[in-house]
Amino acid sequence: MNFPEMAFAISTHLLSDEIPISELERICHSAFDFEVPLKKITPEISVLELFHGPTLAFKDFGARFMALVLRYVARNAPRRIIVLTATSGDTGGAVASGFLGVENVDVVILYPDGKVSDMQRRQLTTMGENIKALAVHGTFDDCQRLVKEAFLDRVLQAKYQLCSANSINIGRLIPQSFYYFYAYSQLEADTPPPIISIPSGNYGNLTASLLAKRMGLPIKQLIAASNENDVFPEYLNSGTFRPRTSLETYSSAMDVGNPSNFSRIIDLYQHDLNALNQDITGFKITDEETAATISELYKNQGYIIDPHTAVAYLALQRYRIQANDHISPGIVLSTAHASKFADLVEKQTGKPVEIPERLYSLLAKTEIFKKVDATLADVHAFLQANF
Numbered sequence: 001m002n003f004p005e006m007a008f009a010i011s012t013h014l015l016s017d018e019i020p021i022s023e024l025e026r027i028c029h030s031a032f033d034f035e036v037p038l039k040k041i042t043p044e045i046s047v048l049e050l051f052h053g054p055t056l057a058f059k060d061f062g063a064r065f066m067a068l069v070l071r072y073v074a075r076n077a078p079r080r081i082i083v084l085t086a087t088s089g090d091t092g093g094a095v096a097s098g099f100l101g102v103e104n105v106d107v108v109i110l111y112p113d114g115k116v117s118d119m120q121r122r123q124l125t126t127m128g129e130n131i132k133a134l135a136v137h138g139t140f141d142d143c144q145r146l147v148k149e150a151f152l153d154r155v156l157q158a159k160y161q162l163c164s165a166n167s168i169n170i171g172r173l174i175p176q177s178f179y180y181f182y183a184y185s186q187l188e189a190d191t192p193p194p195i196i197s198i199p200s201g202n203y204g205n206l207t208a209s210l211l212a213k214r215m216g217l218p219i220k221q222l223i224a225a226s227n228e229n230d231v232f233p234e235y236l237n238s239g240t241f242r243p244r245t246s247l248e249t250y251s252s253a254m255d256v257g258n259p260s261n262f263s264r265i266i267d268l269y270q271h272d273l274n275a276l277n278q279d280i281t282g283f284k285i286t287d288e289e290t291a292a293t294i295s296e297l298y299k300n301q302g303y304i305i306d307p308h309t310a311v312a313y314l315a316l317q318r319y320r321i322q323a324n325d326h327i328s329p330g331i332v333l334s335t336a337h338a339s340k341f342a343d344l345v346e347k348q349t350g351k352p353v354e355i356p357e358r359l360y361s362l363l364a365k366t367e368i369f370k371k372v373d374a375t376l377a378d379v380h381a382f383l384q385a386n387f
C-alpha cells in the first residue's frame with residue numbers, strides 16, 4: 001500500500017462509525033497528497049522524512065487531516081465553526097494551510113507580534129479567505145491564555161461555535177499514528193521490531209506512537225528525544241514532573257517547558273513509571289551536540305538534517321550504545337526541512353541550503369493581520385467585527 005491507502009485502511013478501524021468509508025477515503029487521499037520517504041542513511045539507521053507537505057514540517061499531517069474531518073463535521077452545522085489557535089511558529093502555518101478554503105470553517109490564529117520568524121509570519125498573514133491572523137501584543141503564553149479564556153467565556157460560547165487545533169486535539173494525533181505503520185512497512189521483510197526516535201516538545205508525536213503501539217504495531221523501543229527542555233526525560237529518570245519556563249534552543253519548535261500531552265501519556269500507562277520506562281527511553285541533547293550532529297552526518301553520509309531531526313538522531317545513537325542493541329533497526333523521525341533553519345544548517349555544513357519554491361512564493365504576497373492587545377476584550381471585538 002502507498003501512504004494514503006494505508007492511512008485509509010487504519011482510519012476505517014477508528015472512524016468508520018462516525019464518517020462514511022467513501023468520505024474517509026477521500027479525506028486520506030487529499031490530506032496526504034505528498035511523499036513520505038523512509039531513507040536509509042547507514043545500514044542501521046533510516047530517516048522517515050515527514051517534511052514534504054506544504055509547510056515543510058510534520059505538522060501538516062495532523063492539520064490537514066483534522067481540517068478535512070472538521071469540514072465533514074461542519075457540513076450541515078447550523079453555525080460556522082471558528083477554529084481558534086495559538087502559535088509560537090509552526091503550528092499556525094500548518095493549520096492555516098490545512099484549513100484554507102474549507103467550507104463552513106473560519107480560522108483565527110493568534111501569534112506573538114514580533115516573536116515569530118519572517119517566514120512563519122508570512123505563512124499566517126498571506127493566506128486570506130477564511131484564515132485570519134491576530135498579532136498579539138505579548139508572548140506565546142499570552143496567546144495560549146487568550147484561547148483558553150475564550151473557550152471558557154460564556155458570552156463567546158453562546159455566540160460562536162469555537163474549536164481548537166492545538167496538539168492536544170485528538171484529531172491531530174490520530175493521523176500522526178499512521179506514519180509509524182507506514183515506516184514499519186518500508187523496512188525489509190523479517191527485520192526485528194524497530195527502535196523509533198522522536199524529536200519532542202509537546203509530546204503529541206510521541207503520544208501518536210503510543211497509539212500505534214496499542215493498535216498492535218511492533219516497536220522495540222521509543223526514544224523521547226528532547227533538547228535542554230528535558231522535563232519529560234527527567235520525569236522518566238526521577239519520577240518527578242517539574243514543569244518550568246522553557247529555554248531557547250536551536251530546535252525551537254521543541255522549546256516547551258510544560259508539555260501538554262504529559263497527562264495523556266501517564267494516563268495511558270495508569271501512572272506506572274516502570275511500565276513507561278520499559279517502552280520509552282528519554283535523552284537530553286544540548287545545542288552544541290545538535291550542531292555537531294548536523295556537521296557529522298553531512299560529513300560522513302552527505303545527508304542534511306535540521307536541528308530537530310539532529311536531536312533525535314543523536315538520541316538514537318546514544319540509546320543503541322547504552323542498550324548495547326546493534327540488531328534492531330533504528331528509525332529517526334525527521335520533522336522539518338533543513339531550509340526552515342537555514343542559518344544554523346549552512347553554518348554547520350558550509351553549504352547553502354536549497355529553499356523550496358513554495359517558501360519563496362510567500363515573499364511576494366500581501367500580508368493582512370490585525371494588531372490586538374493581549375486581552376479577551378480585544379479578541380472579542382475582533383470576532384464581533386468579523387463574524
Ligand SMILES: *Cc1c(COP(=O)(O)O)cnc(C)c1O
Pocket residue numbers: 057058059090167199200201202203204205206253254308335336
Ligand atoms: C512541533 C514540532 C516538534 C515537536 O512535536 P511535539 O508533537 O510537540 O512533541 C518537533 N519538530 C518540529 C519541527 C516541530 O514543528
